[in-house]
Amino acid sequence: MATLSVSIPDDLKERMAAMEEVNWSAVARKAFEEKVQEVVFLKKIVQKSTLTQKDADDIASTINAKVAKRFKGISA
Numbered sequence: 001m002a003t004l005s006v007s008i009p010d011d012l013k014e015r016m017a018a019m020e021e022v023n024w025s026a027v028a029r030k031a032f033e034e035k036v037q038e039v040v041f042l043k044k045i046v047q048k049s050t051l052t053q054k055d056a057d058d059i060a061s062t063i064n065a066k067v068a069k070r071f072k073g074i075s076a
Contacts, residue, residue, distance in 0.1 A: 006028065008016075016024055
C-alpha cells in the first residue's frame with residue numbers, strides 16, 4: 001500500500017489527536033475514494049455532453065438570476 005502525506009493546520013491535528021478512537025487513515029482513504037468516484041462520474045457525464053461552454057454559461061446565468069430574485073424576495 002502506498003503512503004501519502006497530507007498537511008493540515010496544527011489546531012486540527014490537536015483536535016484529531018484527542019479522538020484516539022478514530023482511525024484517521026481509514027477516514028482519509030474513504031474520503032479520497034469517494035472523491036475519485038465523484039470525479040470519474042462527472043468526467044463520464046462531461047464526455048457525453050453536447051453542451052457548449054456558452055450553453056453552460058447561459059444556464060448558469062439563468063439559475064443565478066432566479067436564485068437572486070428568490071433571495072431578494074425573502075429579505076424584503
